[in-house]
Amino acid sequence: MHFVRVKSILSAGNGMNLYRGCSHGCIYCDSRSSCYRMDHDFEDIEVKENAIVLLENELRKKRSKCMLGTGSMTDPYIPAEEEIRSVRKALELADRYGFGFTLITKSASVLRDLDLLRSINEKTKCVVQMTLTTYDEDLCRKIEPGVSTTKERADALRQLHEAGIPTVVWLCPILPFINDTEENIRGILDYCIEAKVCGVICFGMGLTLRGGNREYFYRQLDRHFPGMKEKYIQRFGSRYQIASPENEKLMKLFHQICEENGIVHDNDRIFEYLRTFERKTQTTGNPDENGEKPDRKRLIQTTLSGRSASERAWCRYTDKKSVFGKNKFTGGLVDIFFLDLW
Numbered sequence: 001m002h003f004v005r006v007k008s009i010l011s012a013g014n015g016m017n018l019y020r021g022c023s024h025g026c027i028y029c030d031s032r033s034s035c036y037r038m039d040h041d042f043e044d045i046e047v048k049e050n051a052i053v054l055l056e057n058e059l060r061k062k063r064s065k066c067m068l069g070t071g072s073m074t075d076p077y078i079p080a081e082e083e084i085r086s087v088r089k090a091l092e093l094a095d096r097y098g099f100g101f102t103l104i105t106k107s108a109s110v111l112r113d114l115d116l117l118r119s120i121n122e123k124t125k126c127v128v129q130m131t132l133t134t135y136d137e138d139l140c141r142k143i144e145p146g147v148s149t150t151k152e153r154a155d156a157l158r159q160l161h162e163a164g165i166p167t168v169v170w171l172c173p174i175l176p177f178i179n180d181t182e183e184n185i186r187g188i189l190d191y192c193i194e195a196k197v198c199g200v201i202c203f204g205m206g207l208t209l210r211g212g213n214r215e216y217f218y219r220q221l222d223r224h225f226p227g228m229k230e231k232y233i234q235r236f237g238s239r240y241q242i243a244s245p246e247n248e249k250l251m252k253l254f255h256q257i258c259e260e261n262g263i264v265h266d267n268d269r270i271f272e273y274l275r276t277f278e279r280k281t282q283t284t285g286n287p288d289e290n291g292e293k294p295d296r297k298r299l300i301q302t303t304l305s306g307r308s309a310s311e312r313a314w315c316r317y318t319d320k321k322s323v324f325g326k327n328k329f330t331g332g333l334v335d336i337f338f339l340d341l342w
């Protein structure tokens with residue numbers, strides 16, 4: 001871990017990276033890619049030591065409230081956060097100054113900050129996004145060795161829902177010949193249904209590989225899945241977008257299960273929801289007569305309800321198109337998407 005001083009903390013889209021680098025060791029991590037020009041080892045966490053002072057100054061100056069976000073280039077709940085507590089301090093500021101917040105993590109440690117998440121959500125909106133890639137706990141330990149297991153993450157999602165915090169899941173990346181199975185997609189979505197997540201973001205079944213993360217990924221394939229690297233090289237060469245041969249079938253299944261269970265699965269609508277600041281007049285997080293929490297209901301209402309079957313079909317079509325047409329591929333690239341988002 002090392003400390004740096006920075007000149008500003010909020011991006012144009014009000015996102016912030018409180019840390020750079022991550023010690024969670026996910027084998028497919030895109031944040032390792034050389035294009036991000038990290039001038040230190042990825043595991044050597046860069047801590048922006050003046051981030052909180054800058055954030056407070058920037059929030060004070062803002063003319064209007066907005067959603068703030070964090071979670072790219074690192075997981076906010078890396079072990080260093082236990083000691084540094086920048087994420088908690090940023091949440092405290094959001095709460096004090098009346099800003100909304102969303103963060104993306106793979107750690108159940110987010111529950112440490114449940115009091116603040118709840119407090120923000122009572123006044124404005126606070127959304128926790130969590131990535132799920134495999135429902136198989138053993139496989140999870142191989143491909144995401146440092147994060148909470150999928151079961152632990154699903155349990156955290158359930159607890160967040162019970163506390164009235166809306167949740168969104170990123171279903172990615174899906175690694176060809178490793179977790180691109182019907183059983184896996186059903187298993188993950190079962191967790192989502194159980195935890196009553198509001199929406200699931202999925203750009204397609206696959207991952208992306210480029211300089212920096214490709215080499216690390218291949219090394220980990222050699223370690224955990226002997227022979228798999230050669231299969232990838234033979235099948236995909238040096239492609240950036242690595243699509244699962246099962247993509248079409250699994251995407252159909254994904255949309256179908258989400259639709260049947262009232263989970264929003266239109267990526268654009270979910271992003272719109274995540275970006276939109278709202279002020280709450282009513283502060284109750286109590287469920288309605290059908291057991292629906294207000295935030296989940298709000299997202300579902302503003303996305304699916306009132307839209308015709310053809311509109312929904314169009315959304316599904318554009319989702320599918322985006323996989324191959326817009327360079328927004330599922331890949332392990334939560335971070336990429338998060339950068340796009342913020």
Ligand code: SF4
Nearest residue numbers: 022025026029074075
């Ligand atoms: S994918 Fe996220 S949690 Fe995993 S190593 Fe990369 S930044 Fe960390």
